[in-house]
Amino acid sequence: MPLRPNQRLKLDDTDDKLFYAYPRFVTHVDDGFIQQLTDLYRQRLKPNTRIFDMMSSWVSHLPDDMEFDHVEGHGLNAEELSRNPRLNHYIVQNLNENPQLTLPDQSFDAVLNCVSVQYVQYPEAVFSEIYRILKPGGIAIISFSNRMFFQKAIQAWRDATESTRVELVKRYFASVPGFTTPEVIAHKSTVPNFLQWVGIPGGDPFYAVIAYRREAQ
Numbered sequence: 001m002p003l004r005p006n007q008r009l010k011l012d013d014t015d016d017k018l019f020y021a022y023p024r025f026v027t028h029v030d031d032g033f034i035q036q037l038t039d040l041y042r043q044r045l046k047p048n049t050r051i052f053d054m055m056s057s058w059v060s061h062l063p064d065d066m067e068f069d070h071v072e073g074h075g076l077n078a079e080e081l082s083r084n085p086r087l088n089h090y091i092v093q094n095l096n097e098n099p100q101l102t103l104p105d106q107s108f109d110a111v112l113n114c115v116s117v118q119y120v121q122y123p124e125a126v127f128s129e130i131y132r133i134l135k136p137g138g139i140a141i142i143s144f145s146n147r148m149f150f151q152k153a154i155q156a157w158r159d160a161t162e163s164t165r166v167e168l169v170k171r172y173f174a175s176v177p178g179f180t181t182p183e184v185i186a187h188k189s190t191v192p193n194f195l196q197w198v199g200i201p202g203g204d205p206f207y208a209v210i211a212y213r214r215e216a217q
């Protein structure tokens with residue numbers, strides 16, 4: 001188990017659906033973060049493939065100049081998802097209530113999760129689903145910064161530093177046999193936190209933890 005029971009707790013333990021009942025047409029990270037993520041997607045995703053954008057909203061950060069066969073979205077707010085121009089279809093499902101996805105085995109080339117993994121209370125179940133729906137050789141890209149809805153992030157995430165959060169996501173991958181050893185991309189902010197707290201912009205730090213479903217042996 002990658003987490004102890006107390007590490008899964010949120011300060012606000014009401015149903016997540018209530019917190020996401022109203023749409024938020026905002027971006028949760030700055031332009032620099034989004035540019036790095038879009039560039040990473042451009043490098044690692046293949047055109048004309050099937051993408052699952054897990055814990056998505058009205059934006060997917062996919063490169064405008066790339067076409068995909070199918071982009072399946074998922075999240076908690078239907079209004080946000082219905083406005084996302086990249087999605088062909090979407091599912092509304094609370095992963096903390098039911099982590100099992102109604103998607104077939106080995107049906108996606110890539111699973112993406114952007115700035116949301118901190119809200120997952122049962123990562124071993126969710127990462128097992130990521131593995132199940134990925135085709136052999138398929139990629140999972142989990143990206144995050146240092147921002148969060150603090151009251152909805154699990155205790156393990158709230159208590160961690162930026163680098164121990166990377167270790168946490170690596171542990172989530174390691175909890176499922178069959179993923180490759182995760183690769184980490186870490187671009188820390190160039191301005192120290194205490195200066196950002198007094199209003200000097202530093203650029204959001206960018207982290208991505210990437211693993212592939214191993215090809216069949």
Ligand SMILES: C[S@@+](CC[C@H](N)C(=O)[O-])C[C@H]1O[C@@H](n2cnc3c(N)ncnc32)[C@H](O)[C@@H]1O
Nearest residue numbers: 016028055056057075076094095096114116119
């Ligand atoms: C910070 S937003 C990020 C949205 C999007 N990935 C982006 O890059 O803008 C967090 C998203 O996680 C989703 N989410 C939060 N808790 C969830 C849960 N328990 N089950 C499913 N989705 C959840 C919400 O729908 C929300 O859109």
